[in-house]
Amino acid sequence: MVKTREIVFPGDIVQAEGTKPRNGTYRNSDGTYSSCYFGTVQVSEQFLDVVPFSGIYMPRRGDKVIGKIIDVGPSMWVIDINSAYNTLLHINDTPWRVNPGDLKRFLGVGDYVYAKIMSVNEIRESWVTLKDVGLRKMEGGHITSIAAPKIPRIIGKGGSMVNMIKDATSTRIVVGQNGLIWIDGAPENVMVAISAIRMVEEEAHTTGLTDRMQKYLEEKKGEIVGNSE
Template sequence: MDKIREIVLPGDEIDLMGNKPGNGIYIDNGKAYVEYLGIKTIKSGYVNIIPLSGRYQPQKGDKVIGKVVDIMPSNWAVDINAPYLAPLHVNDTPWKVDFGDTGKYLNVGDTIIAKIMSVNEVKQVWLTMKEPGLRKLEGGHIITVSPTKVPRIIGKDGSMIKMLKEMTDSRIYVGQNGVIWIDGSIDAILKVVGAIRIIEKEAHIIGLTDRVKDYLSKNKKGD
């Protein structure tokens, strides 16, 4: 009968008002936080967050991982796991690219870290690679998760992703579009993927960090 609806943002602290945490909510130090953009509902004694969208909705300033899917004389088309492909113009890269030479720098199938430079009113996106840390990714393994899970995979102040890197001796980059790049030994990659799948499934469960830590400890090489 009693039902409350309001839009909430990732990381918002919310008052459970005596109810139990449901989908889209995680507990940290006894406080309840919102996991992803959505609508807060209270029904049958549970507070739930209904996601507004499971697909990535680009926002200016987001850092994303994308795959080049087409090459044109002065730009590349990049799949960033969004409703539309995102163009990357030669002027927005760190290279001096002559007209028609785009294929010498990025080819179809290449993976890049880029930043959302602009998003217009019809959700068309432009990318840039001109800032430090934005680059072509070599090797590694790519997996995709729901963008709504990204905050939990990164963790508060980067705590979860730091633990994943340190306990597996791997390099990991999490794009805000839900695309994750992992580089390391085969064993390390498998451990990271397994841990991320746990985070996906149990994002709303209390004690998630300890659960992931236990998983990584039990799956050390030689165990």
């Protein structure tokens, strides 16, 4: 029997009353399940997941990610999404009317986009789209990154953690499922937001993090107000 936030290693048997092992586990020949990661156990009402401490992002259909343009082709952009594989953005999947061969006018190498994974195939080739609400080219701001498995912790239950950081630091934050985070605001506020994100990353496997974060942000807020006076 394992409990939530318990540390497990690859090969450790994981099971908890009334739950079905799901992500981060594999089935043994005798019907038991083992962890395939070094990480922590997450027991929910129905399922048991193992969340690794680190690791790369694997594209899944429907995920909204932040990517960096690394190459421009005649009809596609090649985008690095912090994964083992690059992804592609076709001109037909953008909200603009792009003429083939004229892609650089819209997105150049080094630009960041907030895009949605449209499809992923068996050999992990993927395509993204910019045709949805909120998807766009990132203008200005700062990019920071954390380990992709810790993204749910940054977002928090129903976005509570990221909203708290946004409100306390008065910054705009966009969190990509792939571990890249875009932050825009006054430089000193951005620095506070980044330090808060680092703290979440470091302590993602502990309990009571939201309360500690609240305290931390209030302290930092006081410092900034104190400095400007």
